[in-house]
Structures are given as C-alpha cells and as structure tokens.
Amino acid sequence: MSTSQTKRDYSLTGPENRRAQERGLAAAEWYETPIPRKRLKELMKRKDGPAIRDTIVWLVLLTGAGIAAYRSWGTWWAVPAFFVYGLLYASPGDSRWHECGHGTAFKTSWMNEVVYQFSSFLVLRPATPWRWSHARHHTDTYVVGRDPEIHQPRPPVWRIIIMQFAHLYGGPRDIKRMFMHAFGVIDKEEKEFIPETEYRKTFWESRAYVVIFAIVIAACLYTSSILPAMFIVLPSFYGACLMVVFGMIQHLGLHEDVLDHRLNTRTVYMNPVFRFLYWNMNYHIEHHMFPMVPYHALAALHEEMKGDCPKPNRSTWEAFSEVIRALLKQRKDRDYTIRRELPPTAQPYQYGPSEVSRVRGGTETTTA
C-alpha cells in the first residue's frame, strides 16, 4: 500500500498501468472462497423464469408510472410522477444492463442481448464499449491504472460526485463518445480495453443511438414540448440518484490495488424494493468473486460465503454514510481505507500476488 500523498494517475494510459503490471496486479489470480464444486454448479445454473418475471414486472411498473406522469403533465403532480418514472427507468436500467452484460440473467442468450441493448440505451452507455469496460473492471477491480470503472480517485472529486446525482458527468461523457463512435472514432482510453474486432459493432450501435436521439428531438420540436424527452433520454439524468447511491456503495472507501474482493468490495443488506431495482447486486462481494452466478442465486451464494467474508453493511443508508465519511477523510488523507475484520472462520485476506501478502484478520496492510 502506498503511503505517498502524491496524487495518482487513474487513467488507463498513464504510468500506473505499467506499475500495476510490474507489481503483478494486472490480470492476476484473485482470492476465491472455497465452495464445493457441486454446490457452485447448482448456483451457476441458468434459468429464464426469474428474469422474464422481473422484466415483465419492471416494464409494467415503468409503463404505469409513465401513464401517471403523462396524465399529470402540466400539474404539480408531474413532479413526483416523473420522479418515480425516472427511478424506474434509470435504476433497473443500470442493473439490467449490468446483469445482462454478464450474460447470466437469462438462460437464453438472445434474451440477455435484447435486454442488454435496451437497458444500455436507457442509461446512455454505448453497449459494446461498456461490455468491454466492465470485463476489465472484473479482471482488475479497483487496480489503479487498469480499472476503467473506478468511481472516484483519491482524494475524491466532489464536483463530479454531486454532478453524478443527475448523471451530469458520466452522461455527457458517454454522449460525446457515442457521437465519436458514430463518426468512427474510438478514444485512446477505450483502445486500452476494446479490441479492434469490436469497433465496427461499436460504431453501428452508436449510430442507432444517434437516430433515436434525432427522433426524440424531432418529436420535441414537432410538439413544441419537452414531454417526449421526459420519457426517453432525460430520465437517465433526472432519475439517476438511486443508481448513483448503488454505484457508490459498491467499492468506495475500501482498498485499491489488492487481489481479494473481500477487501475492495462491499456487500450490503437491502430492503426487497431496492433488491428488485438493483437485481440483488447488493451482494457485491459475492458477485465479484463468482460473476457467473446469476442475480437470482446471489442470496444463496451469500449464505455459502458469509463465514468467509466481513460482516455486510446492515442497510443502504449505513453503507452510504460509511462511504461519505471515508471520502471526507480521504480529502486530507488519500490513503484512508476502511478496514474490516474477518470472522474467525475466514481465510486470510490476500492483499497481493505473493504469499507474503496474506495477512489474517484484516488489521495489517502489507502488500507484495
């Protein structure tokens, strides 16, 4: 663990990338909780039923909220109605994008792909680049210079955090990239993780997004109203707040540059409504350690793993306030890291690639 107060370069094209490779942190072997093979196979088993049910429920709720929002347009009731519509658009959009990107939500491949493409547009993420970005995130989770999805650097940039609650940092960045892709341009950072064979697909997906944007803008001009955009595109911004909370509690405040998801990832107990919206990604240590276990089996996986993991946060609020406290401390001490005790039944933490770095109890922080 670095003790330097020097600001690190979190880009994928800077010196930290090579440093991570030299330290054996890139594409490394990560710690895995031992689970009997037979049980793991049961947990990895794919089903269509739960995801079909949840997708129907989601779309019915979204349609219902949309009708209520449409009918209330022009009254003050439109404010809560569109707020609910936005939450149902962006938060499940994000979680369905995520889970279908892993290819585990449905057993049937084309169903994963259809919902992946649909939800990628809802959250304005170019589908193919983000698929590859997320693959890298799983390979090198919170390894500086390698992971393109580190939510915040140390110290955090509060301007970006606040902007993100209305998707005003990531949204414009992804829209800019979408237009670049539509014109056949891939930026330097994306070239780090998208293979050239995927460029053509990237360009055509972005062109489809641009066409949808053009239709929405034309509809707004034709009706002389912002209403069409309130249903398509803008909910990604005004409905983003819960998605941001879910995203922030996944990893922030925990370790960087380690090879054990128990050190850099947070599992949080959530209420059933949030678990539905988030598709059980509150079991985030479990998801990172065994990403091919579908969302509907994560609660059962948690039961298998909990004796080997630190205690989960007891609520979304507890996790979020823990993150905010950690980020505030990192303003003055960029190395501030939340340290979690392991239960006596757990295997020691794996801080780095060598045996020397394995330390029991989580109270020391040596690295290889």
Place this chain on the structure above:
Amino acid sequence: MAQDENWLEACAADDIDEEDVIRFDYEDRSFAIYRSEDSEYFATDGHCTHEKVHLANGFVMGKIIECPKHNGRFDYTTGAVKKAPACVDLKTYPVKVEAGKVYIRIG
C-alpha cells in the same frame, strides 16, 4: 503419471461428473478435461484465451464451457469461440479412455 507416445494419464474417468470439467496440470502446462452429458471426454488448454482464467472453474452447458470470470464461451469439442469477450479459439487435444483412465495426447 503413465506416459506412452505422448499419451498422458490425466485422471480416472469417474473423477469427472457428467457435463463437467476438471483441471489437469502437467509440467508447466495446464489443461481442462471435459466429460459431456453422453460421457464423451474432451480436452482443451486450461486457460481462457481472453485472459488467464482457468476454465476448470467454469460452467459446462451441453458442449459449451463458459469462462468463470467474463462469460466468454467455447465449444469444448472443437475449441471454437462462441461468445465474446473471448475472440481466439481454444486449442484442443486428442483424448482416449482405457481401463477407466482418461489419457490426453499433448505432443
């Protein structure tokens, strides 16, 4: 480990469940040995061609092996890529079963 004209004894046939995979290491190389639903045996290189993740921890569905990390998929009977992020085919190896033992030829 029995060796005969580059045939290596990898495991007992019963060591692998139907529709499953196990790891077999030999010297500095690593392989994945598969048993299909029909109790046919196959062998491929052990690591996914996308990144160094061992396929023996993956999930077997019919003739498909899925990488446990990124959902890359291969037909383990031919080594052909079936799903990104894997882009390069897996190398396959001849397999025979004799007297309840699985042998692979890596030469």
